[in-house]
Amino acid sequence: MTPINQHKVNNPNNKILEVHNLVAGYIPNLNILHGCSIHVCVGEIVTILGPNGAGKSTLIKAIAGLLNVVEGHIELQGKNITGMETHRLVREGLGYVPQTENVFAKLSVAENLELGAIHHRDTMAETREKLYDLFPDLARFRNLHAGKLSGGQRQMVAVGRALMASPSLLMLDEPSAGLSPKLTQVVFQQLLKIRDSGVTILMVEQNAKAGLQISDRGYVLAEGVDRVTGDAQSLLHNPEVGELYMGGHGKSTMENVVTATTEVSEPSNGGDSA
Amino acid sequence: MQFIADGILNASLIALGALGLSMTYNVLRFANFAQGEVLAIGAYFALGAVTVIGAGVGVMGPIKFGWPLLVSIPIAIVCTSIVVLMVDYLVFRPLRNSNASRITLIMAAFGLSLMGRNLIHLFAGGDPKYFSFYIPKAIEIMPGVKMVPDDLAIIALSAIAVVSLHLFLKRTNMGRMMRAVSENPTLARINGIDLKMIIRMTWIIGTALAVTAGTLQGHIFQAKAEMGFDMLLPMFAALILGGVGNLYGTVLGALVIGLAESFAVYFDLSAYRAAVSFMIMLAVLLVRPQGLLGERE
Numbered sequence: 001m002t003p004i005n006q007h008k009v010n011n012p013n014n015k016i017l018e019v020h021n022l023v024a025g026y027i028p029n030l031n032i033l034h035g036c037s038i039h040v041c042v043g044e045i046v047t048i049l050g051p052n053g054a055g056k057s058t059l060i061k062a063i064a065g066l067l068n069v070v071e072g073h074i075e076l077q078g079k080n081i082t083g084m085e086t087h088r089l090v091r092e093g094l095g096y097v098p099q100t101e102n103v104f105a106k107l108s109v110a111e112n113l114e115l116g117a118i119h120h121r122d123t124m125a126e127t128r129e130k131l132y133d134l135f136p137d138l139a140r141f142r143n144l145h146a147g148k149l150s151g152g153q154r155q156m157v158a159v160g161r162a163l164m165a166s167p168s169l170l171m172l173d174e175p176s177a178g179l180s181p182k183l184t185q186v187v188f189q190q191l192l193k194i195r196d197s198g199v200t201i202l203m204v205e206q207n208a209k210a211g212l213q214i215s216d217r218g219y220v221l222a223e224g225v226d227r228v229t230g231d232a233q234s235l236l237h238n239p240e241v242g243e244l245y246m247g248g249h250g251k252s253t254m255e256n257v258v259t260a261t262t263e264v265s266e267p268s269n270g271g272d273s274a
Numbered sequence: 275m276q277f278i279a280d281g282i283l284n285a286s287l288i289a290l291g292a293l294g295l296s297m298t299y300n301v302l303r304f305a306n307f308a309q310g311e312v313l314a315i316g317a318y319f320a321l322g323a324v325t326v327i328g329a330g331v332g333v334m335g336p337i338k339f340g341w342p343l344l345v346s347i348p349i350a351i352v353c354t355s356i357v358v359l360m361v362d363y364l365v366f367r368p369l370r371n372s373n374a375s376r377i378t379l380i381m382a383a384f385g386l387s388l389m390g391r392n393l394i395h396l397f398a399g400g401d402p403k404y405f406s407f408y409i410p411k412a413i414e415i416m417p418g419v420k421m422v423p424d425d426l427a428i429i430a431l432s433a434i435a436v437v438s439l440h441l442f443l444k445r446t447n448m449g450r451m452m453r454a455v456s457e458n459p460t461l462a463r464i465n466g467i468d469l470k471m472i473i474r475m476t477w478i479i480g481t482a483l484a485v486t487a488g489t490l491q492g493h494i495f496q497a498k499a500e501m502g503f504d505m506l507l508p509m510f511a512a513l514i515l516g517g518v519g520n521l522y523g524t525v526l527g528a529l530v531i532g533l534a535e536s537f538a539v540y541f542d543l544s545a546y547r548a549a550v551s552f553m554i555m556l557a558v559l560l561v562r563p564q565g566l567l568g569e570r571e
Contacts, residue, residue: 064464066460066463066464085463086463086464087463087464087465087466087467087468087469088466089466090464090465090466091466096464098460098461098464101458101460101461102461103461104453104454104457104458104461105457106453106457107450107453107454107457111450114447114450115450115451115454115462115465115467116465118447118451118465118466118467119466121447161465165465165466
C-alpha cells in the first residue's frame with residue numbers, strides 16, 4: 001500500500017476499471033442492467049447513485065462475477081475479467097464488501113481477517129499490522145466473534161477483511177446501510193484514509209449527499225442504464241439527478257420520498273432548488 | 275456399569291459416522307442419506323485390503339487387529355473417496371449447477387444409497403463377511419466392567435479422529451475455509467475460496483470418517499451390505515440431538531444415543547433399541563429444538 005498523493009481524476013489513460021455496455025441479470029431473460037457503462041480511474045472514489053431498483057447492486061455483483069454477464073465486457077487493470085469466476089478476482093486485485101452478511105459471524109475477527117488473506121499468506125502479518133494501525137478497534141476485537149459486534153464494527157471487519165488481500169480496487173455496496181449518520185461519517189472518513197493508502201474505491205450508496213462528499217465522481221443509474229455522470233459537486237446540484245431519483249413523477253412524489261427516507265433527501269433538494 | 279462401557283464403544287462408531295454426515299450437511303447443505311453406504315463400501319474396501327495383506331498378520335499384543343487393519347483404513351479411504359468423488363461429479367454436481375432444491379439432493383442420495391447396497395450384494399454377496407476369526411477375550415478394566423482390548427483401541431482411535439477433526443477445522447487454513455463456506459458460501463467465494471475444491475475436500479473428510487467407522491465396525495462385528503444403512507438412523511439421531519453443525523454436540527449426541535441403545539440392550543429391550551434412542555431424541559428436541567449444543571438460528 002504505497003500512498004498515492006496525487007490521484008489523477010478522470011485521466012482516461014489511468015483507468016483501473018472499465019465496464020462497457022453491460023447487460024446482466026439474476027435470472028435468464030430477465031435483465032436488470034441494460035447496457036451500463038462506467039469507468040474508475042486509479043486513486044478515485046467513485047459513487048454509484050440511483051433510485052431503488054436502478055441496478056446499482058446488480059452492477060457491482062456483475063463486476064464481482066456473481067451474475068451471468070449477457071453482453072458487454074469488464075476490464076480490470078487492462079485485463080478482461082468478464083465472466084471470470086468470483087474466487088479468481090481476488091488475485092486480480094478486486095476487493096468487494098457486500099451490503100449484508102459481509103462478515104463470517106461465527107468466526108472471530110482475526111479469523112475473518114485471515115480468510116481475507118488466503119491468497120496473500122506471505123504478506124499477511126505485514127498487512128494485518130498496517131490494518132491494525134489504520135483501525136485500532138480491529139486489534140481490540142480480534143478474538144471476538146464477528147457476529148457479536150455492532151453494525152459499525154462489523155462494517156469495519158468487512159472492509160478490513162477485503163483489505164487483507166491488498167486490493168487495487170475496493171468495491172463497497174452501501175457501506176452506510178443501517179448506520180447512524182454519525183457512524184456513516186466515521187466509516188466514510190475511514191474510506192478516505194483507505195483511498196489515501198493507495199486503494200481505489202467504487203461504491204454504491206443510497207446516502208447520496210454523504211457519498212458524494214467524499215467522492216471524486218459519481219454515476220446516477222436508472223432502469224439499469226448509466227444516465228448521468230460527472231464530478232461529485234456537479235451531481236449534488238444537478239436537477240436531473242433529483243428527477244431520476246423520483247422516477248420523473250413530479251413534486252408531490254418527491255416530497256413523499258423525502259419524508260419517507262431522509263437518506264435520499266439531498267439529491268431531491270438539488271432537484272428542488274432548480 | 276458394563277452397559278456404559280458398551281455404550282461408549284457404540285457411541286464412538288456412531289460419532290465417527292455422524293461427524294462425516296455433519297461435514298457434508300454443513301458444507302453441501304443437504305442430508306446425505308447415502309452416508310451409510312459410504313461407510314459400508316469403505317468397510318468392504320478395507321476388507322479387501324486386509325485380505326490381500328493377510329489377516330492375522332502383525333497382531334499387536336492383546337489387540338487382535340494388527341497393522342494390516344490400520345493400513346487398510348487409509349487404502350479404503352482413498353478407494354472410497356474416488357468412488358464418492360465420481361458420484362459427486364456425475365450426480366450431485368449437475369444437480370448443484372441446476373440449483374436443485376435440498377429435497378432433490380436428498381432423494382438423489384436416497385437413490386444412491388439403494389444402489390450402493392445392491393451393488394455390494396452384487397459384487398460381494400449377501401452373506402456377512404468377517405475380517406478375522408478372533409475370539410474376543412475381555413479383560414477387566416474396572417471391577418465389574420470387562421472390555422475387549424480391541425474395543426478399547428477402537429474407542430481410542432475414534433477419540434483421536436474426533437480431536438484431529440477439531441484441530442483441522444480450528445487450526446488449519448483449510449479448516450477455516452470450510453467453516454467459512456459452511457456459514458456463507460457467497461462471501462467465501464468473494465474471499466477467493468474455490469468452492470469446488472472445498473466441496474471435494476468435504477467429501478473426502480466425510481468419507482474418511484465414515485470409512486474409519488465402517489472398518490472398525492466391520493472388525494468387531496462383521497461387514498454386510500446393510501451395515502451402513504442400519505447405522506444411518508442412529509447417526510442422524512446423534513447429529514440432530516447434538517445440534518446440527520456443532521462438532522461437540524454431535525459427539526455428545528452420539529454418546530447419548532450410544533448409551534441409550536446399550537441401555538435398551540442391557541434391560542433386554544434390544545428389539546426396541548432404535549425406538550429408545552429416538553424417544554430420547556424427541557424428548558430433547560421438545561425442550562431444546564436446536565439440539566443439545568446447537569445455536570438458535
